[in-house]
Amino acid sequence: MPKVTSVIVPYATYLRVYEPLAAFPEPERGHWARYARRPDHPSCQDELRRALTDLVPTPPVPVPVHESDDAFVLEVDGVICVCPWRTRLRGWQALGELAEDFPLPVLDALLPPVVRHQAVRDYERWLTDHPDARPWIRTATWQVPINWFVLVSDEEREYLKGTADEAPVLRYRTPMVEARRRVARGLRALKDAVDEGPLIDGLVDVGRWLEEFHPRSLVELDYGGLVHALPAGALEEDHSAADVAEGIAALRRGDGVRAGAAYARLVERWRSVRDLRSAN
Secondary structure, three states: OOEOOOOOOOOEEEEEEEEEHHHOOOOHHHHHHHHHOOOOOOOHHHHHHHHHHHOOOOOOOOOOOOOOOOEEEEEEOOEEEEEEOOHHHHHHHHHHHHHHOOOHHHHHHHOOHHHHHHHHHHHHHHHHHOOOOOOOEEEEEOOOOHHHHOOOOHHHEEEEOOOOOEOOEEEEEEEHHHHHHHHHHHHHHHHHHOOOOHHHHHHHHHHHHHOOOOOOOEEEEEOHHHHHHOOHHHHHOOOHHHHHHHHHHHHHHOOHHHHHHHHHHHHHHHHHHHHHHHHO
């Protein structure tokens, strides 16, 4: 369980894929095999500290100069699986999304145009040699995208209460085959009920991303720092995946009333977080 520290935790959630060592070609497979045998591994907080440290210099360093060789490690049914951080790649991709979150004057104050333009040029050059690159981690701020809940089941929910020294944890872990199956079923139900929409687009996108990984991978949805934006009682009672599953099942039956009720519960539950984001 992550320790509570003095570091300000971004209100970010994560969708991670842990792949078995067999999915990696050599010499990368050997690197992760040796890495997994280490007695301890850095945490999500460690990655955040490094990123915050890079923003301190003038001008700031929005994207690490070198790619991270760290990963999250899990043992799944006796098989070692790793989720590489790929912090540099994720930094480049996040930089391209900033314009959607901030007005240009604010963005210029946060990251000078010359810094952003140089990062874009570096990314474009890097992509010419790595056209198939994809991250093992997706991040969202101030929310858990509804399409992420489609991948998991309420029975896979893990909730650990926080203590004076440890932050609470809310996460779901599911086999890749189950996540892909739920994406396919969810898309069929949604496309039968509505012609198009952001939920369908988002589910198509995440489904394509999942297809890039080994079929014996594990998918993890982690509330991450968002647990600090939700009251303890609300966090403990949060069963958003169950509401999404109920809504999709209702659409499959043609029951628009129950589907609407499930969606209304989701909206009400996340209203407080949305209000906090606006206040921030």
